[in-house]
Amino acid sequence: MTYDLVITNGTIVTAANTFRADIGIRGERIAAIGENLNGQRVLDATDRLVIPGGVDIHVHMQMPLAPDVISADTFSTGTRAAALGGTTTIVDFVEAKGEESLLAALAARRAEADPQVVIDYALHMTIGPRDIAKLDEVPAVAAAGCTSFKLYMAYGLRLDDGQLLQALEAVRDVGGRPVIHCENWDIICTLIRRHLAAGRTEPRWHPRSRPELLEGEAAGRAIAIAEFVGVPLHIFHVSCGAVVERIRAARARGLPITGETCPQYLFLSDAAYEAPGVEGLLPICAPPLRPVAEQQALWQALAAGDLQLVTTDHCPFDRATKSRGLGDFSKTPGGVPSIEMRLAAVYQGVVRGLFSANRWVELCCTAPARLMGLEGKGDIAIGMDADLVIFDPHRHVTLSTAFLHENVDWTPYEGLELVGWPETVLSRGEVIVADGMCTGKAGRGRFVHRRSLG
Numbered sequence: 001m002t003y004d005l006v007i008t009n010g011t012i013v014t015a016a017n018t019f020r021a022d023i024g025i026r027g028e029r030i031a032a033i034g035e036n037l038n039g040q041r042v043l044d045a046t047d048r049l050v051i052p053g054g055v056d057i058h059v060h061m062q063m064p065l066a067p068d069v070i071s072a073d074t075f076s077t078g079t080r081a082a083a084l085g086g087t088t089t090i091v092d093f094v095e096a097k098g099e100e101s102l103l104a105a106l107a108a109r110r111a112e113a114d115p116q117v118v119i120d121y122a123l124h125m126t127i128g129p130r131d132i133a134k135l136d137e138v139p140a141v142a143a144a145g146c147t148s149f150k151l152y153m154a155y156g157l158r159l160d161d162g163q164l165l166q167a168l169e170a171v172r173d174v175g176g177r178p179v180i181h182c183e184n185w186d187i188i189c190t191l192i193r194r195h196l197a198a199g200r201t202e203p204r205w206h207p208r209s210r211p212e213l214l215e216g217e218a219a220g221r222a223i224a225i226a227e228f229v230g231v232p233l234h235i236f237h238v239s240c241g242a243v244v245e246r247i248r249a250a251r252a253r254g255l256p257i258t259g260e261t262c263p264q265y266l267f268l269s270d271a272a273y274e275a276p277g278v279e280g281l282l283p284i285c286a287p288p289l290r291p292v293a294e295q296q297a298l299w300q301a302l303a304a305g306d307l308q309l310v311t312t313d314h315c316p317f318d319r320a321t322k323s324r325g326l327g328d329f330s331k332t333p334g335g336v337p338s339i340e341m342r343l344a345a346v347y348q349g350v351v352r353g354l355f356s357a358n359r360w361v362e363l364c365c366t367a368p369a370r371l372m373g374l375e376g377k378g379d380i381a382i383g384m385d386a387d388l389v390i391f392d393p394h395r396h397v398t399l400s401t402a403f404l405h406e407n408v409d410w411t412p413y414e415g416l417e418l419v420g421w422p423e424t425v426l427s428r429g430e431v432i433v434a435d436g437m438c439t440g441k442a443g444r445g446r447f448v449h450r451r452s453l454g
């Protein structure tokens with residue numbers, strides 16, 4: 001039996017196991033895992049780890065924040081950077097405009113993404129305050145393969161607690177998965193007003209307007225409402241121990257609550273906001289970067305199972321756009337680029353002896369795929385999509401804007417040294433990254449149609 005492609009001599013790492021075997025690929029799928037497999041094409045993975053393609057369930061490509069402010073990576077540039085970093089599936093967002101129906105917004109977002117994506121993708125449907133009147137569309141949205149729903153407790157899309165209740169009930173009724181941005185918006189607005197009125201306009205006042213304690217409070221409130229409704233809840237971009245504690249306590253009571261953190265919270269701190277001029281504005285994101293002690297709490301939570309996965313919240317803006325916040329930090333578009341470095345970044349937990357390579361795969365590939373119902377993704381088994389990464393665990397890289405491929409003129413990780421980097425990346429059996437180049441064609445990626453959870 002000859003396979004289209006065989007990966008040989010590698011160490012396969014899944015969330016559950018580590019073992020030596022060849023992988024035989026036929027067409028788009030894994031067809032065999034065994035010894036001495038024959039392939040028309042053979043990739044030698046000697047001294048390399050072979051893992052499932054990364055799954056990043058929180059990214060914002062070409063996201064419009066205002067008519068003239070849009071996140072800098074298109075679906076084309078962003079998925080190319082993702083692929084080069086070993087990510088083969090992303091989940092982005094749909095936001096309906098005004099009175100636009102949710103289904104029309106889904107179709108429009110797919111029309112933007114489909115011709116551009118290099119890797120496979122799915123979409124979360126955002127339910128903002130104007131969408132509460134459209135909740136009768138939620139079953140049709142789920143039937144269209146969009147089974148997760150984004151809820152905000154901050155920004156213009158913020159839902160009040162009554163609206164949160166209604167949205168969570170609608171998502172529960174279709175067996176969907178709500179995902180949520182937890183912050184206390186009323187207090188943030190009051191603190192920002194107070195700081196600006198007192199002339200405190202520099203970026204160092206950004207984290208002081210969005211306290212850890214109240215990110216924890218918002219998460220606790222969201223968990224309580226979800227418990228009351230009887231629906232699972234996934235908490236986005238956990239930045240601090242105050243939220244970890246809420247998640248841990250809820251899970252200890254058997255509630256289906258999950259949480260993620262992101263590389264920016266694991267590697268950066270609020271000291272970055274002290275830099276002068278636009279440099280201090282660049283790392284503005286929400287929740288904000290926290291004191292360095294919180295990094296330890298987050299790494300520990302990943303190791304202990306109190307946080308279940310790592311995403312990026314990839315949402316880059318170039319320096320010129322970020323400089324809108326000069327003289328008023330609150331006018332800075334929020335978001336940082338992380339999509340390309342995520343897999344290698346989390347591997348540092350293995351390098352530092354904090355958790356196993358299996359846990360790394362679980363955090364970056366398997367858990368996100370399972371949570372989001374991305375069938376065929378996030379694992380290495382016969383019948384799964386042949387989304388695979390040959391990872392060089394020994395390569396030393398120093399991150400820089402020049403090294404990375406995100407469509408921005410800066411990176412918050414300039415000079416960060418990592419051990420381990422993806423070498424070869426396959427998406428549905430096609431080699432799309434080799435020798436540091438992405439050769440996957442725009443539009444080859446597919447929308448992943450998901451089923452409801454229950």
Ligand code: DUC
Pocket residue numbers: 060181284285286287313315334335336
């Ligand atoms: N936070 C950010 O910093 N950017 C994108 C959206 C978000 O919630």
Ligand code: ZN
Pocket residue numbers: 058060313
């Ligand atoms: Zn986000």
